[in-house]
Amino acid sequence: MARGYDFKAIEVKWQRAWEESGAFAVTEEAGRRKFYLLEMYPYPSGRIHMGHVRNYAIGDVLARFLRMRGYNVLHPMGWDSFGLPAENAAIEHRTHPAKWTNDNIAYMRTQLKRMGFSYDWQREIACSSPDYYRWGQWLFLRLYEKGLAYKKSSTVNWCEVCQTVLANEQVEGGLCWRDGTPVVQKELPGWFFRITAYAEELLNGLDSLTGWPEPVKMMQRNWIGKSVGAEVRFPLVDRQEALTIFTTRQDTLFGATFMVLAPEHPRALALAQGTPQEPSVSAFIERVTREDRLRRTATDAVKEGVFTGAYAMNPLTHERIPVWIGNFVLPEYGTGAIMAVPSNDQRDFEFAQKYSLPVRLAVKPVDSVLDERNLEQAYEGEGVLVNSGPFTSMDSRQAREAIADFLEREGIGKRTVNYRLRDWGISRQRYWGNPIPIIYCDGCGTVPVPDRDLPVILPQDVQITMKGGSPLQKVAGFIDVSCPRCGGRARRETDTMDTFVDSSWYFLRFTSPNDEDGPVTRARVNYWMPVDQYIGGIEHAVLHLLYARFFTKAIRDLGLIAVDEPFQRLLTQGMVCKETHRCAEHGFRLPEEVDSSYCCRTCGHPVQVGRTEKMSKSKKNVVDPEDLLAQYGADTARLFCLFAAPPERDLEWSAQGVEGSFRFVCRIVRLVEDQEALLKEPVVSIPFQQLNAGRALCRKVHQTVKRVTEDIEDDFHFNTAISALMELANELGRFQMPGPAEDAEERRFIYSYAVETLLLLLSPFAPHLCEELWERLGRGGSIFQATWPAYDPAVITAEEIVVVVQIDGKVRSRLLIPVEVDDTSIREAALADERIKGWLEGRSIRKVVIVPKKLVNIVTGGAQ
Structure with a gap:
């Protein structure tokens, strides 16, 4: 170590100096270039990990660099401090979520300061603080007034371990994103945000985000899932009702030979009631609705179905076609019912082959003899229409428009746009979250809490269990209230908001963290927004980032801010990875549990060095930043994280x-x-x-x-x-x-x-x-x-190189010349050199040999 490098003393000294001087505190300065730099704020889990160190070091380098470049840099830090893990920890550690959370915040704040990150700590926020969640409730009420927040009963994703609802975006491969347990379907009333009202703007806005990684934008485009097509009514035979389907290929309508409903479709069981098919239909629905929806619709998944006993009429062929229920149809897409065209859709083709259902070709390739008799698989491309009445021989692209015109003219259907995106369910049946500011009165119905009564304080005297239902339901002092309208007895909503609601606008609050009159101060938020550079993991591409874009647009329409998009540039940093050590008997082992010969210190069996994976406690390949700070100091930790790999790539420890x-x-x-x-x-x-x-x-x-x-x-x-x-x-x-x-x-x-x-x-x-x-x-x-x-x-650009000058193979001089000069100029410079002139005096020059950029050799004929 260098003599004067006592990194522990040096780091404490300068961290104290920065804090005491308020070195990184900023205010709005008209006329000065601003830069709003933000890393995704952390959940206060108790200790920072190497992922935090890397993420925040990336942001800190940029913040300090920009300050030295003359920018007015806003670089704040806060805490995503509501959420289910705090409740789980409260049960495990027999403490209150508030105490557990606040203790963790205090410890992690100290750790972040020890890393020397240049945050404006005067702007620190925690979403579990009433000063913050008061304005989350206020925003909820404004969205409620505009019809963007509403309550309905629906089939929801339910995690039995978390005992709460999950949004579609929080279900990963049929499992809870938080704990990895299977998700089931359950009918519950709950609150939703009408994010679908902004579907088109959310989609189009992606084109303006030139500073975002393309994979993130593609993930959002796919999740929004815009499809342009038509809705078509299929009348049910012998019933005074119809099934409506959505299709992007109305040019294949003449090839529809059966229909398929999602098991969750509201008419699925009703169509079979009173028929011999009712028991099998009921059992099928019960089984399939418990399965993972993504697995059901995978291309390689086995297609299964059951006949309802009902028939519909194809509105163009006027043929009677059977109505089935299939595991590959989801309620979220379109209407939850499809027309099946097995000749021109591979999924329908496989289903028809399995259940011996009819196939009729509707579209074939140009100049092809293909028909339903020689089909080995569905033809899904463009072509010409066959077996399609007056539309036969028409180009499929033109036919889509012509058939859409016909549907609208005949009142059979209409052009429409469909989105995969569904409204955001925000109700959570948990305690540690922002209370939904709604009161229920038997006389007045649903009553919003008046602004004057905000915030609805989350009570502290709560008994937390994991036995289902919100713990708030057992707190009489919280539930029992007077109706704000009539003064009569009423009860308070006990659901709390999804924690993603809190993180959907926190970046706005950082601009006005102490405002007592509203969630933001217009002049301040409009000075700082949008965030110029946002940094965080790609795992939030569809969750947090999409929700934040929705909230920004909705708050803009409330007149509070003047921007359309929250984050101008986005950097999605890679993970921090390290090799694993695994013993066949004892599982993953810490490095200190493995001896020098790579054997388990507990049992002596050989330990396999596994592949490099994301650091995680479960795999025991975590490096504690505290150990790194103690041995090497913060500057070394920062340098390693920044030097080992580009920010967007995974970092191998x-x-x-x-x-x-x-x-x-x-x-x-x-x-x-x-x-x-x-x-x-x-x-x-x-x-x-x-x-x-x-x-x-x-x-x-x-x-x-x-x-x-x-x-x-x-x-x-x-x-x-x-x-x-x-x-x-x-x-x-x-x-x-x-x-x-x-x-x-x-x-x-x-x-x-x-x-x-x-x-x-x-x-x-x-x-x-x-x-x-x-x-x-x-x-x-x-x-x-x-x-x-x-x-x-x-x-x-004025870089120079040394060219050796020889006479008859012997070095006689060296020239310092610009690197860009040509061979002719080098020759002239060599012959003009005073030393060379002296050596050449009385000699004749036979030739000059030039090795570009390196050597000049003058060959003489001897003395004259």
Whole structure:
């Protein structure tokens, strides 16, 4: 370790200095370039992990860099502090969720400060604080007034372990996103946000998000799932009703030979009632509705169905076609009922083959002899219509329009647009969440809580169990209220809001965290918004990011903000990964539970070193940041996380990489220590054109400034920026100091200039060390109040190379020439050199041989 590098003392010193001076607190400044930088705020789980360190280090480098570039940077931090894990922890640790949460916040806040992150802590918010969730309730009421919040009964995703409803986006592969247990379907009343009212705007708005990764935008497009087609009514035979289907291929209507309903369709069981099919239909519905919907609709899933006993009429062929129930149809898409065209849809084809249902070709390729008799699979492409009455021989694209016209003219159907997106169910039957501000009165019905009575405080005296239902139902002092309208007895809503509601507008509250008159102050929020750079995991592409976009548009329409999109640029960072160690008997093992011969210390059996995976406690491949801080310090931890991989890629943990980062930090200290007295002395600036001994180092400095600036600003390639800083440090280490007397002044200047620039460029990455060295050299003020270095393109482009000049194979001179000169210019320069002229005196030149950019060999004919 370098002599003066006591990283523990240095880091404590500068963290205290930044906090006491309010170094990172900002206010609105008209006329100054603003930059709102935000990382997704964390759930206060109790300890930060390496994923936090990496995520927040990425943001902190950018924040510090931009401040030095003259921006007014808003860089806040808060806590996503409501949610189910707090309830689980309260049960496990026999404590209250509020205490568990607040203790965790206090501990994690300390940890984040120890990392030296440049947050404006004066703006800190926690969504479990009444000061925050009051305005979440206020926004709920405004959405309720506009018809964007409503209550209905529906079939919902239910997690038996969490004992609560899950939104569709929170079901992953049929499992709860939180605990991985199977999700079942359950009929419950609940509150919804009408996100579908913004489906088209949410879809179109993605085109304007040029700073977002394409995979994220594609995930949102697919989730919104816009389809343009037609709704068509199929009358039920012998019944005074019809089934409505949605299709994007109305050109295949003449090929519809049966219908299929989703098991969840409201008419599915009713169609079979009183028929011999009723028992089998009931059993099928009971079984299939418990299955994972995504697995049911997978292309390789087995298609299953049951006949309802009912028939419908194809409105174009007027044929009677059977109505089936199938596991591959979902209630969320279209109307929950489909027309089956087995000739032109592979899924329908497989179902028809399995149950011997008729196939009639409706569309075939141009100039093809294909018909239903020789079909081996469905033809799903474009072509010409066959067996389609007056539309036969028409191009399928034209037929879609012509048949849509016919449907509307005859009153059979209509053009329509369908979305896969469904309204967002926000009701949760849990305690630790934002209370929904609604009161139920027998006389007045559903009554919103008046603004004057906000916030509806979440009571503290609650008995929390995992036995189902909201714990708030047992708190009489919370439930029993007077009706705000009539004054009569009433009861309060006991559902709380999905925690994603809290995170859908927190970025707005950061602009006005102490506003007592509303969720935001218009002037302040419109100064800072949108967020210029947002940083977080791609796992939130459809959950948080889509909800936040919806909330922003809805709040805009309330007149509170002036932006359409919340996040201008988005960086989705990769995960932090590490190899695993697994014993056949004892499962995953910690590194200290494995001996040097890779055997389990408990049983002695060989331990298999597994593949590199995301760090997780369950796989025992976690590195505790606390250990890293204690052994190497915050600056080393930051440097390793930023150097090991580009931000968008997964970072593979490497103990050698951490050691390498620490050695680099110590090398920087030694570069200052070795010439500290010289570096403290004033120097006279020397223009590049007048440099001799320091010319190459000066050029390297300018090249490094350019590279580091562009790597940070353009694509966040911090790893290559750090690599450039390492190269500059190596160049400094090789530079001869103090050097010959005639070059002493020049060498002092260029070394001082290079070290000072290196510290400025390194400061966003290793802020504590650079602050300390800056102060030690007497530069005055915080290094982050200094201006970011500039580079001179002329210095970079005026790079010169050394060309050796030989006469008859013997070196007689060396030329320093611009790298861009051609061979003719090199020849002329060699012959004009005074030394060469002297050697050539009295000799004839037979030829001149040039090795480009390297060598000139003048071949003579001897003395004249």
